[in-house]
Amino acid sequence: MWWTLGLVLLIIKLTIVISVLFGFAAYMVLVERKLLGRFQIRYGPNRVGPFGLLQPLADGLKLIIKEDFVPRSADRLVFLTAPAVVAAVPLVIAAVIPFAADFTIGGTRIPMVITDLNIGMLFVLALASLAVYGVALGGWASNSKYSLLGAIRGSAQLISYELSMGLSLVPVVMIAGSFSLVDIVNAQARLPFILVQPVSFIIFLISAMAESNRIPFDLPESENELIGGFHTEYSGMRFGLFFVGEYVSMIVLGALTTVFFLGGWRGPLLPSLFWFLFKTMLIPLFFIWTRATLPRLRYDQLMHLGWKFLLPVALINIVVTGGVMLLMGW
Amino acid sequence: MLSEELKQELRKMIADAESSREKAVDVMLDIQEHHLWMSDEAMEEAAELLGMSPLELDELATFYDFIYRSPVGKYVIHVCDSAMCWLEGHQRVMDHISTSFNVPIGGTSPDGLFTLLPVCCIGYCDRAPAMVINRRVYGKLTPEKIDRILGRLARDNEFHPPE
């Protein structure tokens, strides 16, 4: 009985999370285009439906209808599955993110997380590095020089920034004393970690941007050198999956930032879910803003930033945090 | 169109020369004495006499100043327009002949008597302005002198244009 209820709840939660994520991702595209338009003093999409609101549907429809083209010399199986990897990974990450305060129905406490893993953060980090497989495999399987170059860049970039990302989270774990995301949120009941760990926050934010291949870190796809980088050869919905993956991972990263630094669902007066969503959306919006502001880094600049700046700073931050904790006697 | 006597005369002249072509200019000048100018038929007959193609003869005829490939009047007036005669008023001479005797510059008078053409220095610079009429030279021209010379030519020759 218990497990059936649990299963039902799980399915409900899964359904909600996935549809919310996909819905958000779809509309995130619209929001991005709209915002980018306004940043560039133009309108953005405004033809499909009022204010262009049906644009994501039209896009989706178009992508589905379009020919699913596979290059003749491509590694067919890998080529076909790679986009799925990209799209699936952020969805899986979403499983450990608590998105609201616990909910009690009839005395039963229902956790507002699909599953609260006690090693949630490790899970997140592990999966985050899996996303690069999609890029690398897709690029390699295309059997095209542009794709391959994009894939190699993608791998290198992800490996480089994975490191600083992980290290930026070490202080969080140190302070929270747990790997469980729920615990981390709870640890911020008094003070969100952004105030306690601003340096970590900044490093995490930058790394997150890099992880999601967003401008200014979109080297794997840089249009003007590599046509489309790793997804040059993709078309139709498979291309769409790369897109969906990127946007979902943007939202997921926003959610993770919320969890790690912005105090999760916590907030005054309004329902916790609202706070969570609100905070979560702030991060992608910031990403969009950044896209409108900064130019793409050069490859060497990218490596320089990752290895010679973020990594040492993150390490120093850990040491300093540890020192402070020792002094304060936490 | 050339008369048989003329042809005989020309044949003799050509036979005396080192090569027949040598006499091309002389033949044409002689024909012009009889026929005033070198018509296409005259050219063809002259070329045959000289053993040249009509074109080869025409190459020479059009080159030279004193061979006329267009119809001219009985008297061809060449008025010198080079430096000295020009300085001494060749234009006045031309204009005078043109107006007084109704000869367009470069053309022939309606009665077919005079043709007025400019010519380069004729070697009478000491007696400028000068003109040549049918290879006779008249120098130190004044309107009165021109009237006298041309008037006499017009009077003396009851002129019938050739066929």
Next chain:
Amino acid sequence: MPRLVIDDLEIEVPKGTKVIDAAERLGIMIPRFCYHEALGAVGACRMCAVKFIEGPLKGVQMSCMIDAQDGMVVSTTDQEAVDFRKRVIEWLMINHPHDCPVCDEGGQCLLQDETVSSGHGRRRYPGRKRTYRNQYLGPFIAHEMNRCIHCYRCSRYYQEFSGYRDLGPLQIGNRVYFGRFKEGRLESPFSGNLVDICPTGVYTDIPARFKVRRWDLQRAPSVCINCPLGCNTIGNSHYRAVMRVEARMNPYVNGYFLCDEGRFGFSYTNGGADHAQRPWNSRISGADVTVEAALAESASKIAEISAIYGPGAVVALGSTRNSLETQSMLSRLCRRKGWQGPVWFNDPAIYRKVRSGVERLDSGIAVSMREIEFADFVIVAGADLLNEAPMAAMAIRQASRKNATIIVVDPRPISLPFEFRHIPAAPAQIERCLGSLVKGSISKDELKGFDSSAKGFCKALPAKFEEKESGISISELSGQLMSAKRPVIVCGTGIVCESTPAFAADCAQLLRESGKKAGLFYILPGASSFSSALLSGPETKTFSEILPQIEEGLIKALIATESDPFWDFPDRERLDRALSMLDLLVVIDYLPTETVKRATVFHPSSTVFEMNSTFVNQEGRVQHAERVHVGGVPIWGAHPPRIIRNFVPGGDHQPAWELLWKISAETSMLESVLTLGELIAAEIPVFEAVGHSKYPITEGRIIPENSEGSFVKPKASPAKGQTAKGFNLLLTDTIFASREPSAYADTLASVFPEATLFMHSGDANGAGLSEGDMVSVELELGAIQLKLSVSQRMARGFLFLPRQRGIHWQKMKEFSAWIAPERIRKI
């Protein structure tokens, strides 16, 4: 060997080389207009100015006028020279019209190139432009004098080089006009070269007028197949049509030039102006079918006839316009399948003359046209060069310009563009005339040095030849021949006696024995007579000999490969009857011939422009013609349809050798023969010497180093004069109209000579006829009407009838005829 430095590059050149040529050897193209290698330097355009920095001359000088000398240091890029050249261009351009867009020279215009390269871009001259009126110069050459830059190339080529006198410079100063005395067709049959030689667009090619730009053309080196000389050409095609043919420089064959027949006689390949004259599609009994169906039909029918009547009932006809590949394939198939043939010629006499000539050529005695240009004594025996092989006349003209003595022994009223002594000997007298001429040139001392056969030959030569009418003294000519160093005998194979080609070879050999560098040059019929002679043996038959077998019903199938018996067989009715008796007439051709119309199965073959092919010219020179385009019905003249398709209309044609191979069903062919080169070498062993392994062979002569030169004692010539009163009617060739394939070109149709019968003026007086009369000649099988032309400069007792397209001479029954005087009537 002077050494000089041009633009910091050092070069050593032979003495007498002009600086402009020395620079060209270094790859430095000094701008020029009036200079042309064939015409020499005259220094008229002043465009080739360069600066001489060191050496015997200093300052800006014309590089075309100065021989390279030791120690010269020349700069083509010196500012002074560059400025001067720029100024020359400015001068030339002050009167040049603004009509490049409507000028056919645009895109291949030397003036355009030099103007751009000099940097001249804006006309600063404040005055107005000079204009000229144009002349009509005939159907080949358009005249636009406004464009003239007065380089004098045209008049120098036309008058000095080619020896015609109806185009030249008129007037003086900046009004010089290049034209004719009166409008009219240019007399020269070499007029097309004006187009090539003019550095700008004064003379342009009318057949290609307003059709195409140079950059749009597909170009490939080709060979002219209209006469045996094998002049080198460049085929130019666009929109699946051959647009024009240009001369390709080959110093040994045609130099820079081409005759008008070769240049303008190409339109047969396009099927004429309406594209309909060429048979584009395969046909069975006159109905269009697919290529495969036609091939299957031919193959099965041939197999059937071979099976029933034996392979000997199949005859393969070739011709002298077949490529070497086709000829080799024919020869091979006949041998392997047991077919009769291949048959190359119609007339057995011609065949024997060609064979006896080809057998006698060796590399010591055969001369190229280039070598003729340097001859100092030329004897033309029985050849009407201007009509039979025009470019050979041009070569002899060059010898004549170098003061060579030219003697023509021919019964016809020959006209040539240079001074020559004409001995109008009857065909039977040609040997006598030639023999006495040669004999007179051999001194007693020389005779002593000869071996016995040569001595015997020389002694047997007739000592005297009386030539009353021309008043030419043979002994005087012999004296000149005696002092000649490089005499050449040009021998025809048309109207001469059967023994004459060999006799001419013996004479040449004799002159050689007497210490001269004597040469021999045959004029053969057709483009590949030489190779057909190589491919035939003593048993090879001619069509005239095959015909009775058809009439007897022994032969059931005929495979005519680019061969049209109707073209030169004299009895049309008999031929018609015979062909209708055949069970199968397979015709492979690209021309709309009479035979094609009668074909049971017809296969379209490729023209020389549509395939890679090889031809051997009359001196044994192997030449390769590359494919210019794929061919097909030209797009030209009508709006191309708006459809998408994956085949070329009219693109069914294939090289004749390929079609032959396919209809022979000889699958084992490929096992023994791997390449075309090996195929040819297997059939013609002498090819081994030239290196058959590399196909195509681009250069080489396939004549032996030493032929079995045997002096055949000349027969006593037949008694002179015919006792019976009458005329000997002989067939002759005439330019433009007598040769396949050019006679099928509609571009030439307007210049076909008028049908004219030639007769001696004495004979004509006797018959009461005069120049220009229309006469009716009653031949064996009917009468023909044509114009009469009389001449004093021909043999008496002869009539010459041009074998030209449009004259129904095929009523003769035999290859020559005896015409009684009453059979010629004035009408």
Next chain:
Amino acid sequence: MAQPLVLFKNRHPNRVATLDEYRQSGGYAALERFIGGKIDPGEVVRLIDESGLRGRGGAGFPAGKKWEAVPKNAPFPRYLVANADEMEPGTFKDRILLHTDPHCVIEGMILAGYAFSATKGFFFIRPSYDSSAAIMERELEIARQSGFLGKSILGSGYSFDIVVHRSGGRYICGEATALLNAIMGKRPNPIKPPPYPTEKGLWDRPTVVNNVETLACVPHILRNGPQWFKDLSLTSKGAGTKLFCVSGKVNSPGAEELPMGTPLREIIEKHFGGMLPGSEFKACLPGGASTRFLTSEHYDVPMDFDDLKAIGNRLGTAAIMIFDQKTCLVATTHNLMKFFARESCGWCTPCREGLPYMRELLWLIENGEGKEEYIDTLRSMCKQVWNSYCALAPGAAEPVASLLEFFEDEVREHIRLKGCPFNAKAGN
């Protein structure tokens, strides 16, 4: 010093000297001595060489050298051509000479022919000198009857005859090689040597072309010796006398025989009556149209080949055309250029197209449509036409070049005023 008369010794007003008059003045004595006496032709050449006689036709090439250039073993026939195709504007000395003493020329031709064993002489004369040609033909017949001409002259065995060849009239025919083409009945385009006419001239035979005046000097030199001839000149390098033809703004234009090297001032003021009343000397062309302007600063220059060469000019035909201060030199130069452009034979580009170009620019300047840049264009073209085929175009450029050198201000004045400053334009 009294004016030494050599060529004009028998000058009679309105009458041609007869054979008798010529003989009385010593004519045909040289012929009798050298040909009649069968003296080696080499001696004739040597004497002429020594006398320093230079061609009077314009180029000033030593006459003896030209005859020597005929190879000793050259084939026969050999030809001599007397060039009376005097078409340089301003020049008329040959006409005066032929109307004065034709036998002087005839004797000169025979002796010159003897010098290199010529077999036939051509007397090439322009069509506007028809009366001179008629005189020549008449006097040749007289000479022939007197035994000076024709088969075996004076029984010496040397045969030489002269025919008069009438030209159709073109300036370029005065050029030696063009003249040969004209005689042969070809288009009279010049031919650039080598081969020189002395090796391959008429019909590829050795041919010498001499000016009429040059030939007329020959008998006098042979009669009086080379030193006498040399001494006639006022300058040390010059030799003999020269027929000066003066035309233009002087009181008595005409031709006079004066010693070589007579200064310009003396020629104008002493021998030709000085400048016209109201005229001042502004410039002159010293030797026909194809020489450079002499300005008043050169007023005292001795008129001789070498002295004029020293100031960058040429004696040419010694036909002095004098212009006064009222003459517009731009218009004059335009007129000269018009002449040259019209008379170009059309063979080479600089002459055929360049001269009309220059004429057009001068015309525009004269008519007030000139631009400053035209001066540079003209100047560079003056240099560039030197690369033409024959000497016509360089000669034509000379007046323009010197106009721009000495009278640039006048040209600029035209451009500045947009018109000709000489409102009383002479002639036009």
Next chain:
Amino acid sequence: MAQIKSVLRDLLDDVLGLADSYAVTLKHLFRKPITEQYPEYKRLFAERTRGRIILTRDPHGEERCVACYLCSAVCPTDCISIEGAERKDGRRYPLWFRINFARCIYCGLCEEACPTLAIQLTPDFEFSKYGVLDFIYEKEDLLVDHQGKNAEYDYYRHAGVSVEGDKGEHINEKPPVDVKSNLP
């Protein structure tokens, strides 16, 4: 110490620089867009705009194109094909003239190359089709009845060939040389 200071100052500069850029874009976010709403609003295009290609006529209403093949030669996408022909009076014209607009990239090189100002690009860019063959424009589709951008230019008045008017009657020409003239 100084080194650290300078590093920190650089860092500060960088951060301020970044902040500055963010401020700029943020400011733009609140500006009114300058986009013009097509197709509700259609702006007027400059005459030189490179849109659909036309063939113009000369002032006499004759085709300007003389089929010189320069446009087809210069076309980087090979979208022009022509066949030239000659009219009775000697005037050249294109027998057919075809532009494949599906290939055309509107680079304008053909217009630049055209010596007779016949081929011109117009501001009209609105022509979409459903079929590829519909993009192939023939001469009938291209030829217009006006002069386009250069109203007065008439090539044959400059060319010196006797098509419009006789020799010597065109702009800047002398009367034809009379070979038989007696004038010197």
